[in-house]
Amino acid sequence: MSSTIDETASAASSGTSATERFHTDKSPYDAVKDVPAERVDALAREVLDAVYATVRKHKVTYDEFNALKAWMIGVGEDGEWPLFLDVWLEHVVEDVNTEHREGNKGSIEGPYYVPGAPEQGAHGTIPMRDGEGGTPLAWSGRITSTDGSALGGAKVELWHADADGFYSQFAPGIPEWNLRGSFTTGEDGTFEIHTIQPAPYQIPTDGSCGKLIKAAGWHAWRPAHLHVKVSAPGHELLTAQLYFPGDEHNDDDIASAVKPELVLDPTTHDDGTASVRYDFVLDPAKG
Template identity: 40%
Template sequence: MAVSRLAELVTALESDLLDFMRRHRVSHDEYRAATDLIIDSIKKGEESLLFDVFFEAQATDTSNIGRQGSPEAIEGPFYFEGAPLLSSPAVMPQRPDEPGDILFFKGHVSDAQGNAVAEMEIDLWHADAEGLYSQIHPGIPHFNLRGRFHTNDQGDFEVKTILPPPYEIPKSGPTGYVLGQLGRHYFRPAHLHMKLRHPKHHEMTSQLYFSGGEYLETDVANAVREGLIGELVHVTDTAEIARRGLCKPFYIYRYDFEMPA
């Protein structure tokens, strides 16, 4: 961020906050309670969660104004760099007995002119069947359900993983306290996180949802947007199950990305 932009934003924020305090007659006790909440969120490692729940979606909406191609989405607080690079056919790192329904996430990546983008890196992460994330919740192997893979020469990709459920965000800390005081629930709809990277394109952050899923209209992070929802197909055909080398029904979710110019 340029120094001039930083000065502009901080000056405006200071002015707006002071005006807010005057209009609402914020007392010193209330001011101290607010600062204590922020300090507590830092001590408990929730500073990103606290701000992401209330503000990140608006920042993303602003970035999407005038944007061509697929919309960006919030990153959320649970991303970690360095996920394993997967070989083809891509299978997300997981425990041998990983619970959950099998999901094949597939799609196509093109540029603004409709040309396929080969060798696009897709960095995918999501919750397990209990709504928990590796590196965040205890007892889960490092980088479980976190992996990177690439599109092929035709710009296509497919990865085998498990279907994540809706889940509650952590609610025992400062973020949960605020939401509880506001009378709001703690749930996020089921979703997949990803970052797309390529030397010739700006990095894109996305988060995809499943049509018909719970909490799409009441996401605690207010992050669901129409262009991020796709159809989840339940495959029960025995021939297709056998062709995939499976012994039970599975799901397919497809989303095609268009990179902005």
């Protein structure tokens, strides 16, 4: 399976899918249409001032400036702006937007979320192929509000890469909803999800983001993780990634998204399966 995907998956195809999905799912300009011009001016000027300071400090040459222009054009042509921004910037935006929360810590969404995953109930198995690779994982949990009350009817949207590091709808040869599912809690706020433990993976390196990684001498690895969106009426949406202990890239994640509170503590059983308990506490919505 992995060799077939490896031969045909590319940064350009993945980037194009991520860009198209962003345009389909987001309406960014509507959300900021009432932002005062003074705020736009301040943000733009401070970003530009930081760039000016870098140019002056390091005495950037015209050759370097032209290489930057060519690289930025390439990021757009490869459709990799969602990848670039999600990997290198989103973790800071997420931090400042959730610093007020008393409930669970969140993390970045990343570029591979797709809404509308099939509903599986309060206790179910995520859609997967026959013989799906990876360690079978049973995850149980409970969703409550910050006052301790159970949140029945809360939703857990789960998506993650397969054992080869690929996401459905962003790599060829994978069923549309593979390893993507929605689970709705019972009246007591509990859920149980059966899935597989994903693998660590490298972000695409054959496009413009890969050129930056190579030129800077960085690595491209993300630790294995489960993506979730947890929601309930009257509460703030929680977006998070859950990680696994012992992963060598928990400490140097290319996306800087790992937090200690998000690392799971699974138990491995004699039959080769694993189980884990992880609960969520959601903050009431403001106002």
